[in-house]
Amino acid sequence: MNFAGIDIGSRSIELVVVDEDEQIVSALQADTGFDPITEAEKLTEQCDFDRIMATGYGRNLFEISFDAPTVTEIKAHALGAKTLFPEAGAILDIGGQDTKAISLFANGKIRKFEMNDRCAAGTGKFLEIMAGALGFTIDEFGRQALLAEKELSISSMCTVFAESEVTSLIAGGENRHEIALGLHASVMRRAASMISRVCPEGAIVFTGGVAKNPCMITLLEEKLGQKLLVPDDPQLVGALGAALLSKGK
Amino acid sequence: MGEDYKSMWMELGLDLDGHDALLNVLAQAYNDIFLSQKDRPETMSYFDFVMSEVHGLRIRELLEEKKTGRKIIGSYCVFVPEEIALAANATLIGLCSGADFATDEVEKLLPRNTCALIKSSFGFKLGKVCPYLESADMIVGENTCDGKKKSYESFKSLVDNLYIMDLPQVKSEQGRELLKNEYFRFKKAVEELTGVTITADSLKDAIRTVNAKRAAVHRLSLLRRHDPAPISGLDALLANQIFFYDNPARFTQSVNAICEELEKRVQKKDGAFPAKTVRILLSGCPQAVPNWKLPAIVEQSGAVIVGEESCVGERGCRNLTDDSGNSVDEMMEAIIDRYFKIDCAIFTPNGERIDHIKEMSKTYRADGVIHYGLQFCQPYLMEAIPVERALEKESIPCLRIETDYSMEDAGQLTTRVEAFIEQLR
Numbered sequence: 001m002n003f004a005g006i007d008i009g010s011r012s013i014e015l016v017v018v019d020e021d022e023q024i025v026s027a028l029q030a031d032t033g034f035d036p037i038t039e040a041e042k043l044t045e046q047c048d049f050d051r052i053m054a055t056g057y058g059r060n061l062f063e064i065s066f067d068a069p070t071v072t073e074i075k076a077h078a079l080g081a082k083t084l085f086p087e088a089g090a091i092l093d094i095g096g097q098d099t100k101a102i103s104l105f106a107n108g109k110i111r112k113f114e115m116n117d118r119c120a121a122g123t124g125k126f127l128e129i130m131a132g133a134l135g136f137t138i139d140e141f142g143r144q145a146l147l148a149e150k151e152l153s154i155s156s157m158c159t160v161f162a163e164s165e166v167t168s169l170i171a172g173g174e175n176r177h178e179i180a181l182g183l184h185a186s187v188m189r190r191a192a193s194m195i196s197r198v199c200p201e202g203a204i205v206f207t208g209g210v211a212k213n214p215c216m217i218t219l220l221e222e223k224l225g226q227k228l229l230v231p232d233d234p235q236l237v238g239a240l241g242a243a244l245l246s247k248g249k
Numbered sequence: 250m251g252e253d254y255k256s257m258w259m260e261l262g263l264d265l266d267g268h269d270a271l272l273n274v275l276a277q278a279y280n281d282i283f284l285s286q287k288d289r290p291e292t293m294s295y296f297d298f299v300m301s302e303v304h305g306l307r308i309r310e311l312l313e314e315k316k317t318g319r320k321i322i323g324s325y326c327v328f329v330p331e332e333i334a335l336a337a338n339a340t341l342i343g344l345c346s347g348a349d350f351a352t353d354e355v356e357k358l359l360p361r362n363t364c365a366l367i368k369s370s371f372g373f374k375l376g377k378v379c380p381y382l383e384s385a386d387m388i389v390g391e392n393t394c395d396g397k398k399k400s401y402e403s404f405k406s407l408v409d410n411l412y413i414m415d416l417p418q419v420k421s422e423q424g425r426e427l428l429k430n431e432y433f434r435f436k437k438a439v440e441e442l443t444g445v446t447i448t449a450d451s452l453k454d455a456i457r458t459v460n461a462k463r464a465a466v467h468r469l470s471l472l473r474r475h476d477p478a479p480i481s482g483l484d485a486l487l488a489n490q491i492f493f494y495d496n497p498a499r500f501t502q503s504v505n506a507i508c509e510e511l512e513k514r515v516q517k518k519d520g521a522f523p524a525k526t527v528r529i530l531l532s533g534c535p536q537a538v539p540n541w542k543l544p545a546i547v548e549q550s551g552a553v554i555v556g557e558e559s560c561v562g563e564r565g566c567r568n569l570t571d572d573s574g575n576s577v578d579e580m581m582e583a584i585i586d587r588y589f590k591i592d593c594a595i596f597t598p599n600g601e602r603i604d605h606i607k608e609m610s611k612t613y614r615a616d617g618v619i620h621y622g623l624q625f626c627q628p629y630l631m632e633a634i635p636v637e638r639a640l641e642k643e644s645i646p647c648l649r650i651e652t653d654y655s656m657e658d659a660g661q662l663t664t665r666v667e668a669f670i671e672q673l674r
Contacts (some may be wrong), residue, residue: 098664117662
């Protein structure tokens with residue numbers, strides 16, 4: 001039998017299928033767009049599975065359309081990360097709209113978690129808008145920021161305020177790499193403080209789309225004083241967790 | 250609510266269009282949140298009726314009372330002693346809050362970053378949609394948090410009958426002395442309002458009436474320690490909310506009727522939710538009607554709320570007043586003692602509250618505590634962190650929530666609540 005997990009997030013949808021031995025047999029991704037159910041349907045048609053479990057913002061919508069069980073992204077990420085890295089003591093997940101910090105007991109159960117409430121400041125969406133304001137693509141944003149010689153301090157974490165701050169820094173003739181580093185640093189400080197508040201013990205796994213950003217990894221490692229464990233596909237961790245839960249793990 | 254109340258509302262000076270809109274939202278929310286629940290106790294039908302008539306029949310009753318010369322006193326806080334009002338032939342009622350209304354008008358008088366509860370009470374006045382407020386002969390404001398005490402300075406320009414009660418913030422001898430002076434000053438003000446002098450007999454009667462009401466609510470609370478919980482947290486919260494509006498004697502009788510039904514349910518192991526459902530204690534800021542957002546999310550996510558450590562809940566009615574005194578002064582002292590035990594977060598230090606949360610978690614066999622703080626409510630938000638730490642020491646998981654009356658955070662709130670419930674399973 002094959003078991004699927006689908007993570008319908010604000011920016012992208014991931015579908016992971018595992019077999020009886022918990023090996024990944026398919027992993028697919030699509031943009032969420034404005035019709036997540038149709039997108040989800042397209043993904044499910046591309047692979048074979050016997051059971052499916054949904055997580056992410058769109059989980060309840062999926063539950064209604066596909067009569068599938070659901071789990072929160074917090075539990076799904078915890079299990080996904082713990083399976084990939086058995087030494088994991090905590091997970092930091094920075095997605096499109098949410099930042100989550102989760103600490104685990106040794107047996108993998110959730111000890112404590114925090115999540116941003118209402119505002120998406122300090123998430124992938126914030127970085128995406130700032131990259132756009134500086135004329136970088138989201139994929140090159142982190143690499144470009146690492147080229148800066150010094151960090152320009154950005155005081156606002158509100159996306160709209162930060163964007164106007166960036167505009168006035170550009171107008172003031174400041175270097176855009178340094179502005180980029182400043183923006184990364186402000187997101188990093190917020191994420192580091194959130195992960196510290198859940199009292200992590202041991203290794204920290206970094207997941208979500210923002211974990212693909214090399215500047216964010218570097219800054220977080222400096223601040224937290226430890227190497228982060230980053231999966232090859234950090235965006236798939238939630239879907240993997242849901243697939244494993246669907247298998248009954 | 251029928252046409253026949255329209256003229257009554259008009260005479261009270263309500264804005265009929267705004268009021269209709271409010272009642273429609275209220276009816277819809279009540280339908281979605283309360284009437285859609287499964288396996289409700291039959292005796293809850295009384296509270297359904299009270300809610301359906303909350304601005305109708307109950308207001309008519311109050312206006313009838315006024316015709317006979319009885320005075321109506323409105324309050325915003327559990328520190329305003331109902332015993333004193335009743336003993337002087339007045340009726341005490343809780344004033345409207347719990348929903349955003351006329352926000353644009355409110356923000357001309359209050360900073361935007363004011364807690365939803367204060368903004369709401371202004372909104373109900375400015376939007377002219379609270380018949381309780383418009384029926385009141387005296388409105389009691391109290392110096393609790395900075396937000397409330399400063400906002401009453403502005404509120405004074407909106408109503409002509411505001412009475413301000415000062416409150417202590419430290420549980421010291423001087424603090425008690427302050428409360429004592431304030432309660433005697435309140436007694437005098439109420440006697441002047443009603444023209445009735447409080448006697449030992451009238452005060453004893455009043456104490457007994459209010460004690461009976463609190464005892465009934467407490468009896469209801471204690472039934473919730475059973476598994477399966479015989480009543481949903483939403484229905485129990487509703488009883489705690491109606492506590493502030495209803496006729497005391499009738500309310501007591503109705504709550505006792507619910508308790509009798511629930512006692513039978515407990516014997517048969519009939520629950521509002523199945524046995525072994527995750528049990529949550531809700532702790533923190535008061536939740537006035539129709540502030541049902543968080544409890545609805547919790548119970549729709551599959552947990553049951555087994556207690557409210559709140560002014561609208563156990564904090565407000567935990568203790569009874571000693572009625573053994575024989576003189577007015579003796580009973581006034583007993584009233585002061587009783588109210589001085591309320592562990593509101595305006596007190597510093599306030600370790601009793603943490604003890605009570607721990608005690609309630611044990612009594613009601615909660616699996617976890619959700620700490621509810623209204624955004625910009627400093628006293629409760631600041632206490633949330635020490636509360637969480639103290640609970641963690643006892644291995645009681647705690648989730649801190651900071652929210653308001655809007656629905657904009659419903660998605661994130663649901664995810665966090667669901668994840669907390671998963672954590673407790």
